[in-house]
Amino acid sequence: MACYQQCGRDMTPSLARTSRISAAVSASAVALALLALPSAKADNTYNDTITAIFGSGNPAGGWAAEVDPTTGLTLALRAKNRTTGAINDDGSSTYTETAGTIAGGLANWNFEFSISDPNLTTDGITYQLGFDTDPTAGEAITWVNALAPAGGDAYGTSATASGHGTAFAPGDTVAQNSENIAFAGQNPKLTGEYTYYLDAYSGGVLVDSDKIQVNVVAASDASSTFALAALSFGLLLVPAALRRRNLLGGSA
Numbered sequence: 305m306a307c308y309q310q311c312g313r314d315m316t317p318s319l320a321r322t323s324r325i326s327a328a329v330s331a332s333a334v335a336l337a338l339l340a341l342p343s344a345k346a347d348n349t350y351n352d353t354i355t356a357i358f359g360s361g362n363p364a365g366g367w368a369a370e371v372d373p374t375t376g377l378t379l380a381l382r383a384k385n386r387t388t389g390a391i392n393d394d395g396s397s398t399y400t401e402t403a404g405t406i407a408g409g410l411a412n413w414n415f416e417f418s419i420s421d422p423n424l425t426t427d428g429i430t431y432q433l434g435f436d437t438d439p440t441a442g443e444a445i446t447w448v449n450a451l452a453p454a455g456g457d458a459y460g461t462s463a464t465a466s467g468h469g470t471a472f473a474p475g476d477t478v479a480q481n482s483e484n485i486a487f488a489g490q491n492p493k494l495t496g497e498y499t500y501y502l503d504a505y506s507g508g509v510l511v512d513s514d515k516i517q518v519n520v521v522a523a524s525d526a527s528s529t530f531a532l533a534a535l536s537f538g539l540l541l542v543p544a545a546l547r548r549r550n551l552l553g554g555s556a
Contacts, residue, residue: 350396354380354418357469358458358480364466366391366399367418370502370514377429378420379502379514386414386484397516402523403495411492415518416482417450417502420462424477425451429511431479432503437488439496439520446488450479450502457481496520 354369356362362384369380383399384391387406393399401413419431431450438444451457458469459476469480486492497519504512 354378354420355462355464355466356416356418356480357460357464357466357478358416358482360467361389362466362482363389363391366393368393368397368514368516369418370512372512376420376422377504377512378418379431379504379512380418380420381415381500381502381514381516383413383415383516383518384482386410386412399516399518401518401520403493403520404523405486405492409492410484410486411490413518413520414482414484415498415500415516417480417500419450419479419502419504420477421479421504422477424479425472428506430505432501432505433483434499434501434503435483435485435488436498436500437490439490439494439498441497443499445499445501450481455481494520495522 350368352365352367354367355364366382366384367380368382369378371378381397382391382393383401385401391399392401401411404412406412415435417433421427421429423429432447433450434445434447436443436445449455457472457479458481459472460469460478461476462478464478469478472479484492485498497517500516500518502514503510
């Protein structure tokens, strides 16, 4: 049975991973680094065949990917419902999720990244994960090292099975992780519009970039929906009751 909420590396926020993001939000050094980094803008292609090597039961689909045809470097991002694994996207790079929390105060959804580099850690390329902390249409991007040792990333190769990522070993070509806005102290109950980047740098120069947008909307009011459905059902019964009354000799 698929397991999303309590099984696998991506479902339980490790102290290391939580501290990586929360520290990045508060550290002035990161703010200065942000000023030095160019704004990453890129067109995305859609790739639904990237195996999720973190956790267990995670779907392979729904990734918005940037593929470099020359080097084979692939940067990918997506958003996913944390409990069900469902992915609600527009077939490209915009995702829609629902505001609210699950047990532990985590957001209903995760944002996830995947890096596939044939020469991972040996070609001098560094990777920056940018996450938006501003729920408005504006952006307030905080950058962290996507491959920070304390991040708890899952590593493997293109042959690694779903959920079988491990700590880094020489020869690994894939790095992935799953994050939650609650790790950074953001309010999961707010609706908003968030932008996420995954950038690759060589010698301080931006060489590849990936980007997604996550629109967080309010959950439908179940009680109101039920009341409306009951009202509609009741209105449907009125004509039938009147017809029955006429058949029995009553006056309409």
